[in-house]
Amino acid sequence: MIPTLQIIDIAIASLLVLAGAGLSLFLSLNLGRGVIVAAARMVIQLLLLAVVLRILFALQNVWITLVAMAAMAIFAGLEVLARQDSQAGAKWTIGIGAGTMMASGWIVILPALAFLIEADPWYAPQVALPIFGMVAGSSMTGIALGLDSFATAVQRERNVIEARLAAGHTRFEALSTPIRQSVHRGLMPTINAMSAIGLVTIPGMMTGQLLAGADVMQAAKYQMILMFMIAGVSIIGVIGAVYAMAHRLTDHRHRLRLDRLQKRS
Amino acid sequence: MVLKANQVRTAVGTETSIVVPRGEIVVIRGASGAGKTLLLRRLADLDPGGGEVSLDGKDQLSFAAPQWRKRVCFVSAEPAFWQPSIIEHPHAEHIIDLGLGPKRLAASIAELSTGERSRAALALAMVRDPDVLLLDEPTAALDPQATHIVEHALTAFCGREKCVVMTSHDAEQPDRLGARTVELA
Numbered sequence: 001m002i003p004t005l006q007i008i009d010i011a012i013a014s015l016l017v018l019a020g021a022g023l024s025l026f027l028s029l030n031l032g033r034g035v036i037v038a039a040a041r042m043v044i045q046l047l048l049l050a051v052v053l054r055i056l057f058a059l060q061n062v063w064i065t066l067v068a069m070a071a072m073a074i075f076a077g078l079e080v081l082a083r084q085d086s087q088a089g090a091k092w093t094i095g096i097g098a099g100t101m102m103a104s105g106w107i108v109i110l111p112a113l114a115f116l117i118e119a120d121p122w123y124a125p126q127v128a129l130p131i132f133g134m135v136a137g138s139s140m141t142g143i144a145l146g147l148d149s150f151a152t153a154v155q156r157e158r159n160v161i162e163a164r165l166a167a168g169h170t171r172f173e174a175l176s177t178p179i180r181q182s183v184h185r186g187l188m189p190t191i192n193a194m195s196a197i198g199l200v201t202i203p204g205m206m207t208g209q210l211l212a213g214a215d216v217m218q219a220a221k222y223q224m225i226l227m228f229m230i231a232g233v234s235i236i237g238v239i240g241a242v243y244a245m246a247h248r249l250t251d252h253r254h255r256l257r258l259d260r261l262q263k264r265s
Numbered sequence: 266m267v268l269k270a271n272q273v274r275t276a277v278g279t280e281t282s283i284v285v286p287r288g289e290i291v292v293i294r295g296a297s298g299a300g301k302t303l304l305l306r307r308l309a310d311l312d313p314g315g316g317e318v319s320l321d322g323k324d325q326l327s328f329a330a331p332q333w334r335k336r337v338c339f340v341s342a343e344p345a346f347w348q349p350s351i352i353e354h355p356h357a358e359h360i361i362d363l364g365l366g367p368k369r370l371a372a373s374i375a376e377l378s379t380g381e382r383s384r385a386a387l388a389l390a391m392v393r394d395p396d397v398l399l400l401d402e403p404t405a406a407l408d409p410q411a412t413h414i415v416e417h418a419l420t421a422f423c424g425r426e427k428c429v430v431m432t433s434h435d436a437e438q439p440d441r442l443g444a445r446t447v448e449l450a
Contacts, residue, residue, distance in 0.1 A: 159344075160346070162311060162345070163341065163344065163345040163346065163347065166309060166334055167334070167338070167389075167393065168331045168335035168393070170331050177347070253310055253313070254330040257313075
């Protein structure tokens, strides 16, 4: 069993950050303030998260758990928006990011909770929320990368896309190359993560289970299920988000609508 | 009557109407910014905008957009291609030569000059056999000999009961083509 941590333990660990800030001051690196602010934010955010999770775990309510997942997806949508150089409207970008993540997350995670992990009850928030968080965090990166890559490709390839439209291609035929490139780009982090997992670091969920005293093989099996879920959600999420953005940047008359794309100021 | 545009927006606050019968070439003229390209794009349904456009009395909106563009084909002044060479594009085996020759048609797009790309784009549009060709400055990058080849091909195209609407800054071109000119204010 892992020992119960006291405030003094946290304080001792924080000395490392303070030492780093001091070193930055000594070397005139101008990083000390940023490091301390980030460390303070991390402490506050994790405390708030612990308070919220404690309430959610105590409630054990299926609807509240689903609403919490939706809220996490909306925050992820905001993060997707923040990572775009060109946006097709803030509401659209957040909607596409959060909507695809929520849809793909529920399609993959809810059955996995019920039939693979066999949590009791199946919606048990202490299982569902951490898993959704890990899966949403990974797929969010893929969706943000896919959408940013798509917006860049569509602007760069505008003449080719319009030449194809002028030749009588449908909007999705004309956009097939940017769609393919963006989906590929968005899924690269997931593919790379699966290929490299376990070679350099012990993955997060497995580390957590090992610290909690779980059997190594059992922890590895849980990590495999998690990686399959991340891959599944990323594939569905990135494809869904890129196609939704392709739909947004064209209209019902199969016209390219780059006027809907705004460069971030 | 074949192609008809009624009160189509061509520039901010400006609308144009035009009727192009079969067998006719119409050259759109006007200063830069008058909306010549905008008019061609609107006729091809590549840009949204007001007004009505019809082909043989059938409204543009009654066609699925891809079907409309197969019949009313726009070729940009900055042609682009989606295959590594011209010959790899659909139906390119039936392409009209336009002075390019088989070696240039098989060459990488990146190796083609601006004039060659311009002729290749026109040839690919013609091989799709549209009713109307909308050409944005099709001979601007061509030497006199290549211009003559393209003009001859356009005249032959219109001889098959089809029509061409094009822009040009060449003052003598309408006469050489036997074309009607329309001035945009």
